[in-house]
Amino acid sequence: MQITLKLFATFRNGRFKIAEQELPEGTDVRAVVLSLGLTEEEIGIVMINGRHGGLDQALKQNDTLSLFPLVGGG
Amino acid sequence: MDKIFRVNMTDLTTKVEEVPAAWAGLGGRGLTSTIVAAEVPATCHALGAQNKLVFAPGLLTGTAAANSGRLSAGAKSPLTGGIKESNAGGTAAQMLAKLGIKALIIEGQPKGGAWYNLSVGLNGVTINEEKELLGLGNFAVIDAVEARLGKKTGVLTIGPAGELKMTAANISVKDPDSKIRSHGRGGLGAVMGSKQIKFISIDGEGAQAVKIADPEKFKAAARVFSKALLDHPVSGEGLPTYGTNVLVNILNEAGGLPTKNFTVGEFAAHDKISGETMHDTIAARGGKVKHGCHAGCIIQCSQVYNDKDGKYITSGFEYETIWGLGADCCIEELDDIARADSLMDDIGIDSIETAVMFGVAMEAGILPFGDGKGVLRMLTEEIAKGTPLGRILGGGAGSVGRAYGVTRVPVVKNQGIPAYDPRSVKGIGITYATSTMGADHTSGYTIATNILNVGGYVDPLKKEGQVELSRNLQIATAAVDSTGMCIFVAFPALDIPECLPALIDMINARFGIALTGDDVTNLGKHILKLERKFNQEAGLTSAHDRLPDFFKTEPVAPHNAVWDFTDAEIDEFWNF
Numbered sequence: 342m343q344i345t346l347k348l349f350a351t352f353r354n355g356r357f358k359i360a361e362q363e364l365p366e367g368t369d370v371r372a373v374v375l376s377l378g379l380t381e382e383e384i385g386i387v388m389i390n391g392r393h394g395g396l397d398q399a400l401k402q403n404d405t406l407s408l409f410p411l412v413g414g415g
Numbered sequence: 416m417d418k419i420f421r422v423n424m425t426d427l428t429t430k431v432e433e434v435p436a437a438w439a440g441l442g443g444r445g446l447t448s449t450i451v452a453a454e455v456p457a458t459c460h461a462l463g464a465q466n467k468l469v470f471a472p473g474l475l476t477g478t479a480a481a482n483s484g485r486l487s488a489g490a491k492s493p494l495t496g497g498i499k500e501s502n503a504g505g506t507a508a509q510m511l512a513k514l515g516i517k518a519l520i521i522e523g524q525p526k527g528g529a530w531y532n533l534s535v536g537l538n539g540v541t542i543n544e545e546k547e548l549l550g551l552g553n554f555a556v557i558d559a560v561e562a563r564l565g566k567k568t569g570v571l572t573i574g575p576a577g578e579l580k581m582t583a584a585n586i587s588v589k590d591p592d593s594k595i596r597s598h599g600r601g602g603l604g605a606v607m608g609s610k611q612i613k614f615i616s617i618d619g620e621g622a623q624a625v626k627i628a629d630p631e632k633f634k635a636a637a638r639v640f641s642k643a644l645l646d647h648p649v650s651g652e653g654l655p656t657y658g659t660n661v662l663v664n665i666l667n668e669a670g671g672l673p674t675k676n677f678t679v680g681e682f683a684a685h686d687k688i689s690g691e692t693m694h695d696t697i698a699a700r701g702g703k704v705k706h707g708c709h710a711g712c713i714i715q716c717s718q719v720y721n722d723k724d725g726k727y728i729t730s731g732f733e734y735e736t737i738w739g740l741g742a743d744c745c746i747e748e749l750d751d752i753a754r755a756d757s758l759m760d761d762i763g764i765d766s767i768e769t770a771v772m773f774g775v776a777m778e779a780g781i782l783p784f785g786d787g788k789g790v791l792r793m794l795t796e797e798i799a800k801g802t803p804l805g806r807i808l809g810g811g812a813g814s815v816g817r818a819y820g821v822t823r824v825p826v827v828k829n830q831g832i833p834a835y836d837p838r839s840v841k842g843i844g845i846t847y848a849t850s851t852m853g854a855d856h857t858s859g860y861t862i863a864t865n866i867l868n869v870g871g872y873v874d875p876l877k878k879e880g881q882v883e884l885s886r887n888l889q890i891a892t893a894a895v896d897s898t899g900m901c902i903f904v905a906f907p908a909l910d911i912p913e914c915l916p917a918l919i920d921m922i923n924a925r926f927g928i929a930l931t932g933d934d935v936t937n938l939g940k941h942i943l944k945l946e947r948k949f950n951q952e953a954g955l956t957s958a959h960d961r962l963p964d965f966f967k968t969e970p971v972a973p974h975n976a977v978w979d980f981t982d983a984e985i986d987e988f989w990n991f
Contacts, residue, residue: 349664350657350691358686385648386868391670391973393872407668413649413867413906414659414690414716414734415860 342366342402346373349409352383364400371396373406385411417517422533422540424610425464425523429540434517440926442474444500445897445942446518447489451498452945454520457952461493461602462580462609464524470511470571471519473899477512477625478633480921481641482901484509484709486588492601493609494582494768494811495828495853497950499601502896504708505588507569511535512899513622521610530578530611534564537621545613550575552761552799553587553595556614561593569617574763577604579801581809583768584608587760594730596708599765600855601830602811628927636920640904643914644713647907649869654716654903655705659734661690662834662862663741669866669875670973671839673832674742675784676774677825680836680971682742688749693720693732696749701725714903720753729757735856738834739770744777744784751787758794768811769794771831775812779819823965828853828955838966838976840865840875845885845980848960849988851946857902859889863909870909876976882988890991894939898922940991947989957986 347359356377364373370387374380374396386409387394400406419432441449447469459465468490475483486508492499511519514537525531532545548556556572569589576584584604585597598604627633645651653661663685666672670680686692697704697720705715708731719730732753740752759766773790776782781804782789797805807818812831816824825832830853837844842861847854856862861884865875873880888905895902898918908914919930950959966978 347668349668350653350661353691386665386866388668391668392876393669393868393874409665409668410653411648411868412653412657412661412665413863413869413903414654414657414662415856415862415902 342400344400344403345405347405347407349407350412351410352377352379352408367399369397369399370394370406373400374408383410385409417515419518419520420516420535420540421520421522422542423523424521424525424531424612427525427542429542431539438517441897442476442517443471443485443487443502443897443899444489444893445938446471447487448498448500448942448946450518450520451489451491452949455491457491457949458954459491461491461496462605466491466606466609468521468603468606468610469518471517472508472512474897474922475925476508476899478627478921478925479711480637481644481711481713482904483899484711485899485901486511486598487896488586488598488603490603490606491953492603492853493580493605494602495830497828497853497953497955498851498946499603500852500896501598501600501603503588503596503598504712504901505590505596506709507571507588507617508899509710510569510617510619510622512625513619521612524609525611530613532613533615534618535615536618548613549578553763554761557589557593557595560614560616564616564618567619569619570614572614572763573604573607574761575799575801576762576764576809577608578613579806579809580605580608581764581798581806582814583765583772583809583811584763585765587763590708590731591710592730595760596731597760597765599767601852604763625925627925629924633921633924636917636924639913640917640921641713643907643911643917644904647911649867649906650714650903654714657690657694658716658718658732660693660732660737662734663689663738664691665866666835669839671836671866671875672738672742673825673834673836675745676743676778676823677832677836677971678823678969680839681973682745684747685742687747688737688741688752690734693749697721706730712901714901716903722750728753729760732756733766735834736766736770739767740773740787740790743770743774744790746785746787746790748787751791755787755790755794758791762794762799764798764809767833768831771825771833772808772812772815775815775821775824776808778823779815779821781819824963826854827962828959830854835862836971837962838971838978839974841878841980842873842875842881842884844962844966844978845881845985845988846889848962848985849885850889851943851950858892859885860892860902860905861885861888863906869906876974878980878984882984886988886991889943890936890939892939893942894935897938897942957982960985
């Protein structure tokens with residue numbers, strides 16, 4: 342299946358902003374995180390298609406996965 | 416002993432008073448709101464002689480506690496018609512605290528047309544007639560006051576917007592680099608203008624270290640508190656690196672970034688105005704990615720933004736301003752937004768209200784969406800000069816909506832709604848609706864828990880849990896706003912168990928008292944109820960605790976969310 346992966350803030354350092362990725366059916370968010378060389382602890386916010394998601398969530402064809410470190414403002 | 420300094424602009428007299436027992440345990444917002452509620456008739460005209468402008472440092476301001484240098488300003492708001500508290504960084508709060516000034520109360524109104532400046536020092540206030548600096552922008556005022564009175568002088572000033580009594584006018588506070596921080600919201604600059612005071616100077620001569628009842632206990636608590644701020648990823652790393660503007664991309668992904676005057680929740684050009692792009696631009700142009708708004712700030716969320724030739728444009732360049740002129744007005748050039756930010760500081764007009772206003776002005780057809788150069792032109796040629804159009808624009812979003820017959824006007828209690836769409840981030844909608852301040856994200860920042868996973872998680876698109884979340888945060892914020900602390904200490908306070916007890920320990924060690932967590936919560940509740948009582952007496956009822964109709968009838972993409980709280984559900988907020 343194909344997904345769109347978006348990275349933000351420090352996660353872009355040495356990586357990318359946005360990429361299309363070909364993944365085996367049923368791959369979960371955790372597997373994508375680990376494949377990037379990131380740890381679970383570094384993940385602040387997971388969004389799938391603009392909704393908050395979790396590391397255990399399985400991805401589907403054409404999903405957009407967005408990963409953020411824990412950041413904030415206001 | 417701390418004193419109250421009182422200035423009467425009607426008879427041009429000043430007094431130094433003892434602090435009444437009832438005010439002794441108060442500071443910051445708790446004190447300014449208490450004084451306004453006690454001394455200002457709620458039904459008075461906000462620009463008349465009966466309104467009072469009150470400044471107060473927080474309970475911890477002037478001590479070595481990290482991030483404690485905020486100044487609270489309060490009055491009846493000419494924008495909302497209710498009570499107003501607005502706090503800002505800069506150098507003034509710490510100077511006032513070290514001079515032993517618990518509050519500065521400015522009352523009355525000159526009978527003639529003369530303008531004045533106030534000189535605040537150790538022994539009191541003097542009122543001086545001012546002629547030379549009238550009509551000047553805030554940067555020129557700060558330069559001139561420093562040339563007159565010395566580089567270290569503290570300055571509170573209003574620009575042309577305040578002199579013209581525009582309801583979006585703010586009060587500027589000199590920061591450690593002689594630039595500007597602002598008491599932004601609610602038109603307090605117009606209140607200062609109505610007292611015919613162009614600027615207030617503060618002479619720190621004779622200032623002393625703030626007395627600490629138990630220095631050892633204070634030092635220990637301050638260390639724990641600082642560590643929590645530095646350890647939390649938001650206050651310790653995210654804010655110093657990207658500033659508050661890191662939120663553009665997050666809110667865009669969440670579909671909560673109000674775009675094109677609140678018609679959609681995503682902005683196609685989000686990356687051009689994002690915190691990530693801004694960080695890289697600042698670094699490439701030799702600016703500063705981190706910068707503090709007051710001495711002792713260890714979060715450093717501010718920055719110095721230069722143009723492509725490395726020349727200074729602005730500092731304190733915030734998410735709300737960039738969102739407002741960027742996504743909400745569809746301006747894609749960060750340099751145009753930065754120049755507008757600097758102009759708004761100089762003119763002395765709130766950058767949130769003004770950005771929301773321009774979105775409404777664009778919908779009204781006064782200028783096209785995306786016209787950054789048009790915004791710069793209208794700031795300098797209309798608002799700063801006080802033309803008839805400029806006065807309508809300077810009245811904020813509601814003023815433009817009324818003048819041009821626009822119905823999509825994002826305001827609550829006539830104050831512009833900031834950078835988070837209440838349909839797709841529902842907790843913040845409860846805060847906008849119920850805040851005693853009018854639409855104000857800082858008064859109960861549910862974005863932390865709705866979007867950022869700080870302090871747990873409450874689904875932003877569902878109604879469940881939002882009223883309780885907003886209530887708890889508004890109560891806590893009212894208390895934090897009384898300490899002189901920057902509200903960003905809330906990020907570690909929500910997640911790190913030692914943080915809040917350390918804050919309370921610092922207050923206890925400073926005054927030799929024994930407040931508990933419950934006492935602090937009760938203080939927050941007391942302040943909210945006091946402010947609401949003032950608003951009710953001023954004629955703001957639960958019918959004003961509502962969002963504009965269009966949020967209920969126009970679904971916002973991408974989630975097609977609407978504002979779906981009933982009136983009774985909103986009113987449940989006040990059940991405490």
